[in-house]
Amino acid sequence: NISSNTSIVSGLSGYQGEFLELKRLIDPTKFVEAPRVNNSTDHSQKNVISYYENRIHNLNTQLQNSLKQNEKYKNDLYDLQRKVDLSHNDKIEKLLRQNNQLEAYLEAANNQIQRLIKIYSIKDNQTDVALLQDKIVYLEKHNHDLQLQNSLLSNQINQCIYQKINNQCKPVDMNSGNDSFNNDVERVTSHYEVTIKDLTDDVARIRSSFEDQQNSLDKLTKENSDLLTKYLSLQNSLKEKESTVERLDNSKRDLKMKLAVVLDKEHAHNTTLLYLRKIISGFKIELCTKNQEKEYIEKSVKTVKEQFKVLKNKYSILKEELNKKNKEILQLQFDKQELYMKNNWKTCELERMKQKDIAISKLQEKMALLLKNENDLKLENCQQIKEIESIIQKNMKLQKNLDELQIKYSTMDQRYEKILSENSREMDRITGLLRIKENIILNLEDNLEALKKELPKQHKNLEKKVYLDDNKKQLIENNLKMQKSLRNFITNNCANISLNNENIEDILEYVCKLCQFVDCINVSSQHDDVIYDNQLGHVKALLSKIDSYFQLINKETKAKDDIIFNLKKNRNILKKYVTNHIERLQDKCKNLQDKNEENTHMLLKLLNQGNSTAHNWNEEIKYLQVQLQVKIREQKDKQKKIIKMSDDLMTSGPPSNFVFIVGKNQELLFKFSVVSSDYNNNIIKMETLNEENKQLSAKVNNYENMLSQEKSFNDHLKAEITAEKENILKVCTDKDHLNKKMEKITEKNSYLQKEVQHLNSCLQQKAEELKELQARKEQLESNWSRKDNDMQNIVTALKTQLHLFKNEMDTIRNDKFFLQRLCNDLKIALKAHVNHNKVLKEYVNNLFKEKECSLSILSDFPSPSRYDDGYINRLLQENRAPLEEKPLSDIQECLDTLRKEIVVLQKEIMEKNILDDN
Numbered sequence: 001n002i003s004s005n006t007s008i009v010s011g012l013s014g015y016q017g018e019f020l021e022l023k024r025l026i027d028p029t030k031f032v033e034a035p036r037v038n039n040s041t042d043h044s045q046k047n048v049i050s051y052y053e054n055r056i057h058n059l060n061t062q063l064q065n066s067l068k069q070n071e072k073y074k075n076d077l078y079d080l081q082r083k084v085d086l087s088h089n090d091k092i093e094k095l096l097r098q099n100n101q102l103e104a105y106l107e108a109a110n111n112q113i114q115r116l117i118k119i120y121s122i123k124d125n126q127t128d129v130a131l132l133q134d135k136i137v138y139l140e141k142h143n144h145d146l147q148l149q150n151s152l153l154s155n156q157i158n159q160c161i162y163q164k165i166n167n168q169c170k171p172v173d174m175n176s177g178n179d180s181f182n183n184d185v186e187r188v189t190s191h192y193e194v195t196i197k198d199l200t201d202d203v204a205r206i207r208s209s210f211e212d213q214q215n216s217l218d219k220l221t222k223e224n225s226d227l228l229t230k231y232l233s234l235q236n237s238l239k240e241k242e243s244t245v246e247r248l249d250n251s252k253r254d255l256k257m258k259l260a261v262v263l264d265k266e267h268a269h270n271t272t273l274l275y276l277r278k279i280i281s282g283f284k285i286e287l288c289t290k291n292q293e294k295e296y297i298e299k300s301v302k303t304v305k306e307q308f309k310v311l312k313n314k315y316s317i318l319k320e321e322l323n324k325k326n327k328e329i330l331q332l333q334f335d336k337q338e339l340y341m342k343n344n345w346k347t348c349e350l351e352r353m354k355q356k357d358i359a360i361s362k363l364q365e366k367m368a369l370l371l372k373n374e375n376d377l378k379l380e381n382c383q384q385i386k387e388i389e390s391i392i393q394k395n396m397k398l399q400k401n402l403d404e405l406q407i408k409y410s411t412m413d414q415r416y417e418k419i420l421s422e423n424s425r426e427m428d429r430i431t432g433l434l435r436i437k438e439n440i441i442l443n444l445e446d447n448l449e450a451l452k453k454e455l456p457k458q459h460k461n462l463e464k465k466v467y468l469d470d471n472k473k474q475l476i477e478n479n480l481k482m483q484k485s486l487r488n489f490i491t492n493n494c495a496n497i498s499l500n501n502e503n504i505e506d507i508l509e510y511v512c513k514l515c516q517f518v519d520c521i522n523v524s525s526q527h528d529d530v531i532y533d534n535q536l537g538h539v540k541a542l543l544s545k546i547d548s549y550f551q552l553i554n555k556e557t558k559a560k561d562d563i564i565f566n567l568k569k570n571r572n573i574l575k576k577y578v579t580n581h582i583e584r585l586q587d588k589c590k591n592l593q594d595k596n597e598e599n600t601h602m603l604l605k606l607l608n609q610g611n612s613t614a615h616n617w618n619e620e621i622k623y624l625q626v627q628l629q630v631k632i633r634e635q636k637d638k639q640k641k642i643i644k645m646s647d648d649l650m651t652s653g654p655p656s657n658f659v660f661i662v663g664k665n666q667e668l669l670f671k672f673s674v675v676s677s678d679y680n681n682n683i684i685k686m687e688t689l690n691e692e693n694k695q696l697s698a699k700v701n702n703y704e705n706m707l708s709q710e711k712s713f714n715d716h717l718k719a720e721i722t723a724e725k726e727n728i729l730k731v732c733t734d735k736d737h738l739n740k741k742m743e744k745i746t747e748k749n750s751y752l753q754k755e756v757q758h759l760n761s762c763l764q765q766k767a768e769e770l771k772e773l774q775a776r777k778e779q780l781e782s783n784w785s786r787k788d789n790d791m792q793n794i795v796t797a798l799k800t801q802l803h804l805f806k807n808e809m810d811t812i813r814n815d816k817f818f819l820q821r822l823c824n825d826l827k828i829a830l831k832a833h834v835n836h837n838k839v840l841k842e843y844v845n846n847l848f849k850e851k852e853c854s855l856s857i858l859s860d861f862p863s864p865s866r867y868d869d870g871y872i873n874r875l876l877q878e879n880r881a882p883l884e885e886k887p888l889s890d891i892q893e894c895l896d897t898l899r900k901e902i903v904v905l906q907k908e909i910m911e912k913n914i915l916d917d918n
Helices: 002-014 016-026 041-175 179-307 309-464 466-492 501-522 529-580 589-652 658-851 854-858 869-878 888-917
Strands: none
Touching (some): 309 658
């Protein structure tokens, strides 16, 4: 700006002579004296012409020089502006690059610091681990060496023992050969014994050293495990500390960033202040130069104004109108720019205030977050303490509940053992009864086989004694029915009947008597009818006894059914009790399950045996029915044969013993009729027994269904027991986990208490730092407010100065445009004077021609061909200034550049403040 102002001043100084010449040309009476009257006209005309020619020549040269200088100054101005713009742009780019580089350096430095911290922590941990691993490797190597030494020593001992044995064997073989060699052998053996003793001592010493080394190795392994636990705990603590350090670093970074932002703003304000001061100083210098130029121009313009008052009067009306319009336009543009500037300044101030408010609110939020974090940590600590206390109380309650469960479980075990003992007793009693019944069944089967063997003999006797056959058949059928009823009864009630020993003895006596009765029937031909009647009465008495026994057995079965029903009820109650309290069964549950499985296997075996025996009895009954039908057919055939034989006898005539045979035959027929009636009765009884057998089979099916239901119920109980076992195991595992968690929580609590103390100390330090930061913040805010006020005052002063400067610039521009117009008017006047000069020349030439003295006078006058009028006119047209220019376009561009420079300077101030803080 200074160089441009000086160039403008120097350029204007070049036009000073031209202005004077113009003044002289316009009004020559003021500057040039009139020629004297006494001189001659020729001499005066020559002087005037030469003088004017010289002046015109000088003016042309000065014009050309001034135009060249003007072009030079214009080019210099353009180059200077370009250089200034480029320098400003370069500075801005450099500053932006430096800012980006500094930010990148900051990020890289922070990352490097974090990496170094992590690397140092990892190196410390790795060194500890490496030392431990080296110790372990050294111990393993040492152990391996000791093992190798032990193996070598054991091999040496084995070799020594082998040599000793060989040496002991050699003297025995050599005693018969040589006594002298025996002495050598004894010496050798003594030597070897000494060596063996030494070796055994060495081995004992080595073993003791090996044991010591093993003990030391165990100690070292324990120390290693302790170190590993410590290492793990240290790792956990280190991680937690790292997390706390990271949190604190983040908070520190945030605070630093806020401080950096505040300092950047302060730096920017300082830079803006400096930049504005520089601008003000530049503007002051420009004002001084402009004032000087103005004074100089005013002095020159005063002379021009005095000379061109006439022209002013002519053009005053037009100029006033144009000035008014221009002033109105300028005022409007000025008002518009002022409004635009005010709006921009207000928006900038609002944005700055908003940024300040945002920064202050962020700081307050960070402070609140820190306080909240502190309160949250305290609350978490309190909650953890409460949780630990609640867990301890829960653990105490669980222990109490476990004690109660163990007590109840012991009572349940006692009750269950009693029930099992009672069940085992009942099972033993039932097995004994089953064995007795099996023996009875075997005896009955033997008796049946004997009866089957004696049946053909009885059929032979039937030919002789027909009436006895009926009784025999009835007795056999009764025997079979009794056997069937006994078998069915035993098969149906094998699991529930508990007969007394007396009833069993009576049944055995009855079986023996039946056998005796069968023997008596076999020898019925040798006995009388009285014996038969006695036997029949005895059999009836026995049958009545058996019926009474059956009634007793039925009563006992009913009682047993009631007992079983009660047992089922008790079992259901026990199930409910067990399901309610199954969680307490921890240790003896497996034993109970095994016992239950054994009992179920026994019951299944008994049921299978009962089912197999019932099936066998049914098959035997069917087989006996078939045999009975076959025997009945055979007896009918025999009866037909006997009838034929009787017919033959009737036809052939009675023999000598015919009367006796007929009597016997009648007796046999009578007995046969009795036996047939008994047979019919036995058939009816057989049908009733079959119906009873069907009922018993239905009962057996019902019992089997009940057993299947009980099996399913037992399976369900087993599943429930397994589920409860799993629940118990889960409870135990949960208890163990809870105990472990309690231990961990206690350890964590102690560790957390330490950390809380450490954090409290850190928080106190942070609180102190925050207080210091708050104090610094308050100081900064106060300084900032002061600086802001100062800046506002400076800005207002600058605004006023700018306003004044703009007004001065407007006036200078108006003067400039006015001077340009004057110059144009002067150029027009020059042209008019040149034309007038030509006319005068022509007029002078004509005068000289008229007076015929033109050659003598114009011999020294310069020729018009020496002057290039076209070039002069072209220069005048090129240097003609436009009348209508936009004066505010340059001011708008200047203001835009000023704003850009202010922003750049603010950034530079911010960066400098950041660097100063760092």
